[in-house]
Each structure stands twice: as C-alpha cells, then as structure tokens.
C-alpha cells in the first residue's frame with residue numbers, strides 16, 4: 001500500500017469508526033445513524049471517489065476506490081457506498097456528470113439485460129439490485145443495436161419490488177419498461193458489456209476481504225475471552241484450528257481481491273488480464289465468504305446466532321456479497337471456458353503472467 | 355494479533371520476468387536434447403545430478419547468496435521465478451533443491467568461514483546434495499523429543515542414534531543434523547539440541563532404505579554409531595538450536611513448491627476435458643484455476659515481504675497450510691471432474707497415469723515439512739491464541 005493509500009484508508013476508517021460502529025448500528029431502534037454517516041462520506045469525497053473532478057467527483061485512483069471498499073467491508077457497511085462508487089465510475093467513463101446522493105447500478109446479475117429502444121425508452125427487468133429501493137439514482141448499462149450505453153435513471157421512475165435480501169440492505173427487482181433516462185451516453189471504446197460486472201465483482205471481493213479480516217479479529221478476541229471448562233476456548237486445539245482455517249480463508253480472499261484491484265488499477269482497461277484476475281478473485285473470495293462465515297459462527301456458539309450480536313451483520317453481508325455481480329459458479333464456468341479455450345499448455349503461461 | 359492479515363499485491367519485477375524467459379529457453383533446450391524427461395521426473399525420480407550441474411552452470415542454485423560464496427546476489431523474487439518454472443516443467447531438481455532452499459541459508463548464517471568457503475560454492479555448482487536430519491523414530495512433530503546423542507569428546511563430538519524419514523540421504527553428501535547435546539531443562543524443554551554439519555560419506559553412518567507406498571526409495575533410516583564430528587562443524591549455538599529454527603521457516607514454507615507438487619494433474623485435466631467442456635467441467639476448472647492463482651499471488655506476496663526484510667512467519671505458514679491442502683485435494687477433484695471423459699486409452703492414458711501417481715503420493719503432502727496440525731498451531735500462535 002502506498003502512503004497516500006494508507007492515509008485514505010485511515011481517514012475512511014475513522015469515519016466508519018465514528019459513525020458506523022456495527023454495535024451501535026445493530027442496537028439502533030431507528031435509522032437516525034444513516035444521515036450523518038452518509039453526509040460524512042459524501043463530504044470527504046468518498047462516495048464519488050471514482051468520479052473525475054471535472055464531473056464533480058474526487059478524482060481518486062481506482063486503487064483508492066478499492067481500498068475504500070475494503071474498509072467498508074470491515075464495518076459491514078449497511079449503505080450503498082460500493083454501489084455509489086460503481087455508479088459514479090460508470091457515469092464518469094461515459095462522460096456524464098454525477099448527481100449527489102446515493103446511487104446503485106444495474107444489472108447486478110450476469111444474465112439480466114436491459115435494452116434501449118429507438119424511442120429512447122428502456123426495456124427490461126433486473127433482479128437483485130442492491131439498495132434499489134433506497135437510492136435516488138440508478139445507473140444502468142443498456143444496449144441498443146449491439147452498442148452499449150450508460151444511462152442515468154431516476155429511481156422513482158422505475159417499478160421497484162423490494163426484497164430485503166440476505167443482508168436486509170435490499171436486493172430489489174427493478175422493472176425499467178418505458179422509463180425515459182435522464183441522460184444517455186455511449187460506453188467508450190475499450191469497455192464492453194461485462195465492464196460493470198467486472199468492476200462490481202472486484203468491489204465485492206474487496207468488501208468480502210475486509211469483512212473476513214474483521215470477523216477473524218473479532219472471533220480471535222472472543223475466543224480468548226469466552227471461558228468454557230474453566231479455560232478460554234482459545235486454549236482448545238479444535239478452536240485454534242478452526243481459527244487458523246479462518247485465517248487461511250481470509251488471507252486467500254484478501255490476496256485475491258487486492259491482486260484483482262491492483263490489476264484493474266495498473267492496467268487501466270478491462271481486458272483479458274482483468275477478466276482473469278477478477279473472475280479468480282470473485283470465485284476465491286466467494287468461497288472464502290462461505291467457509292469463513294461458517295467457521296466464525298462455530299467459534300461464537302449460540303451468541304453469534306442472535307439478533308443482538310453483531311456477527312450476523314458481517315456474515316449475512318458475506319453471503320449477500322458473494323452472490324452480487326456473479327457468484328462463484330457463474331464466474332467459474334466463464335473462467336473454466338476461457339482456460340479450456342486457451343488449452344492445457346497455455347494455462348501455466350497465463351498463471352505466471354499475473 | 356496486532357494487525358489485520360495483509361497480502362499486498364506484489365508483482366514480480368522486470369528483471370524476474372526477463373529471467374523467466376531465460377529459464378524457459380533453458381528448459382526448452384533441455385527437453386529438445388533429452389536433458390530430462392518430465393514424465394520420469396514425476397513417475398520415477400526427480401534426482402539427477404547431471405541436470406543439477408547444468409542448472410548450477412547457469413547460476414540458478416544459491417542465486418540469492420553472496421558472490422564470494424558462488425551466489426549471484428539476486429533477489430528472492432528472481433529465485434521464485436526459477437523455482438516455479440522448474441516445478442511446472444517437472445524438471446528433476448531433487449539433487450540440489452534442499453541445499454538451495456534450506457541447508458545453504460543455514461550454513462550462510464551459522465557455519466564458520468572455512469566451511470562456507472568449502473561447501474557453498476560446491477552447492478551452487480550443483481555438485482553437492484544435502485539432506486535434513488531432524489525426524490527420528492520417536493520424534494516427528496515433537497522435534498524437541500529428538501534423542502540422537504552428540505557426546506563431547508577430544509576435538510568434537512561422537513554421534514549415536516537414528517534419524518528416520520531422511521529424504522535422499524542415500525544420495526546426499528551432507529546432512530544438517532539435529533542432535534542432543536544436553537538434556538532439556540525444567541524451564542525449557544526445547545533446550546539441549548544442536549545443529550551439526552555431517553559429512554555422510556564416511557564410516558560410522560549406515561543408511562538403510564525405507565520404501566514408500568509408491569514403491570520408491572526416497573526416504574531412509576540413518577544410523578549413527580560413534581560417528582566423530584569435529585567441533586567446527588557445529589552450526590550456531592550449542593544447546594540453542596530451537597532459537598535458530600523459526601526465522602528459516604518463512605522461507606521454507608512459502609515457496610511455490612508448497613502448492614505445485616501435483617500441478618501436472620491440473621494441466622492434464624484441462625487437456626482431457628478439451629476445449630469445449632460442459633458447465634460442470636468448466637466450473638470445476640474455473641474454481642481450481644482461481645484457487646491456484648490465489649495461492650500463487652499469496653506466495654509471491656510472502657516472498658516480497660521476505661525480500662523487504664520482514665519475517666512473515668504467520669503468512670508463510672498460512673500459504674503452506676492452504677497450499678498443501680490444495681495440492682492434496684487436487685487429484686480427487688480431478689478424478690471427479692474427469693468422470694465422464696471417454697475411457698478410450700488414447701484420450702486419457704497420460705492423465706490416468708499421473709492421476710494415479712498423484713493420488714498415491716497425496717497423503718504425504720500434509721505431513722512432510724510439518725503437518726497440517728502443527729502448522730495450524732503456529733498460525734494460532736500468530737493470531738495470539740496460544
């Protein structure tokens with residue numbers, strides 16, 4: 001991590017510590033914590049980190065945005081920060097100005113497609129859109145005669161069928177039929193239809209890495225405090241080995257996610273290298289999310305299964321995040337087909353090239 | 355644990371990638387002129403002294419060591435490239451790899467000057483093979499139970515006892531042996547063991563083969579009867595070997611050899627599944643590739659930390675834990691994914707042959723060099739649990 005990155009991570013961490021403490025959020029009886037948190041994130045330029053300065057954003061690097069996403073994972077972020085980052089990025093690359101306020105992106109599932117008709121209206125439905133019911137703006141990719149466009153949509157113009165999803169943050173079904181976008185611009189050359197799922201998957205992998213880092217720390221501390229059979233459960237070898245496995249899964253998720261983020265940042269463009277790294281990161285981080293959440297719950301026992309305890313804030317988001325922008329199976333089929341197409345003798349050169 | 359687990363995305367520097375081109379050219383030439391046969395490296399033996407000498411001539415053994423001892427003063431990341439390319443090519447490196455990875459660095463740190471000058475350059479030329487004499491019949495995971503005695507005598511020590519599972523002892527010139535010089539103390543049961551450089555080709559040493567379940571002679575029993583070792587062959591502190599172990603471990607645990615031992619199964623799996631795999635097979639390949647890519651990125655990251663002068667003991671142990679489990683479970687996953695491939699011998703003969711071999715040797719992968727359980731104990735300590 002560069003010094004500038006470290007500073008940004010520290011600043012972001014402080015905002016979350018002050019305004020998004022999982023304990024406080026979990027115990028809150030109303031949503032009063034939301035506005036100050038969002039305001040602080042917005043005022044420090046974090047929400048529009050990926051929007052160029054000319055378009056009203058912070059003009060931060062791609063690496064910075066992924067670092068912000070990682071921190072948001074460490075706090076089980078219950079607001080559309082990652083989604084707003086992605087929406088701003090998409091508007092920015094298409095040369096469109098970003099509005100303020102919370103945004104989300106569509107589609108978020110690999111098989112959903114939206115189209116733009118010759119009358120300039122949208123057509124299609126996208127499922128599992130994170131936070132669609134609680135944002136002002138939806139930024140979507142829509143195709144017209146084979147060309148991809150970025151469209152800026154007012155969420156209130158869409159028909160939104162809300163569903164809480166695993167995390168309770170909303171994974172909503174959005175129907176776009178007949179909606180007239182507020183702005184439309186073509187996706188620039190060099191970016192394809194898969195650009196949103198690549199960026200989205202990389203953000204989710206970073207968030208998964210962050211959440212796993214946090215539950216590893218939490219569970220390791222808990223194991224040293226919780227006493228059973230007259231000693232801290234951390235003294236039981238079975239518990240130690242469970243936590244060692246959690247450390248392995250965390251390490252894998254963090255390494256894969258930061259490698260993918262670094263690739264997107266340094267290569268600037270979402271070609272084969274980015275596809276390979278992001279696919280691998282989403283697969284491995286998704287696997288780690290499942291394994292890691294299960295281990296953390298086992299270490300905590302019954303208390304971790306309560307609404308009152310904060311563990312579920314992390315584990316339920318791990319389960320939700322591994323499904324967004326393509327789950328492990330969906331990416332693995334794509335990656336497997338890519339590898340098979342290259343052939344057995346090209347696999348090592350591919351691995352070694354990263 | 356003070357800080358969250360971090361694996362920075364270290365990339366191999368340009369000089370390492372240039373070296374990769376050279377290494378691949380060397381390997382291609384070796385293959386072309388019959389210098390080695392990858393199939394026989396896997397199935398028969400990875401020990402080939404002549405090959406090691408040719409590698410030594412390229413300057414690729416002990417390449418991170420000081421020039422005055424025959425090294426090249428190159429970086430760990432350059433060494434990384436050589437190690438991984440040789441592994442994946444199934445090149446026979448057994449005659450020099452132990453010395454290159456483990457024994458040489460121990461000598462560099464603890465041997466007296468005249469021994470460094472004698473032995474290290476010979477290692478770098480590929481002329482000298484090392485083995486590791488730690489385990490005994492009654493001391494495996496519990497290294498500090500070692501009982502092979504080193505008794506002081508005029509000018510040195512007399513060694514009596516038995517080492518077991520000593521890989522390649524029968525083809526080695528030297529051993530780095532762990533012997534008991536004092537009993538353990540009440541306060542410290544790790545006290546009392548000392549590392550020695552042992553010259554193997556002399557009387558007082560009997561090496562008996564122990565055939566493994568793949569019917570190969572790789573490890574051995576090494577019996578010492580009044581073997582004399584001169585005092586200047588002590589490596590490090592008398593009775594204090596336990597202090598010397600830990601810093602070497604990160605090197606030993608985090609290399610590409612810790613997840614690539616059965617890699618050939620993945621290559622052959624991709625080959626038998628063909629260029630249009632069904633979704634089940636494609637998903638299987640995709641997951642395996644994602645996993646091995648991640649392991650490699652973790653391993654490169656740890657080597658980057660080593661290059662930066664850190665001691666990533668926790669991170670290195672994690673790489674070995676996750677890596678050895680991966681290489682161990684790979685054959686079974688490949689077996690399952692290949693279940694519907696046509697049984698025509700021409701389609702899958704090579705695959706079946708290496709799969710059978712990998713299945714046979716898989717159990718050792720989570721035992722050699724420290725078991726999974728021992729590693730997880732070390733990780734748990736790194737997490738502050740013990």
Ligand SMILES: Cc1cc2nc3c(=O)[nH]c(=O)nc-3n(C[C@H](O)[C@H](O)[C@H](O)COP(=O)(O)OP(=O)(O)OC[C@H]3O[C@@H](n4cnc5c(N)ncnc54)[C@H](O)[C@@H]3O)c2cc1C
Pocket residue numbers: 237485486487488489490493494495496518519520521522573718721722723724725726727728
């Ligand atoms: C192929 C191969 C090559 C080898 N080459 C060498 C070599 O060159 N030189 C050398 O010195 N050694 C060598 N070894 C030996 C190797 O280091 C030991 O096998 C290993 O350290 C385990 O010791 P052990 O076999 O005595 O098993 P044990 O120590 O008897 O262990 C048996 C089981 O008990 C578990 N166990 C033991 N202690 C604990 C504990 N505290 N907590 C939880 N579980 C525990 C172990 O994890 C294992 O599952 C080799 C081994 C193999 C398989």
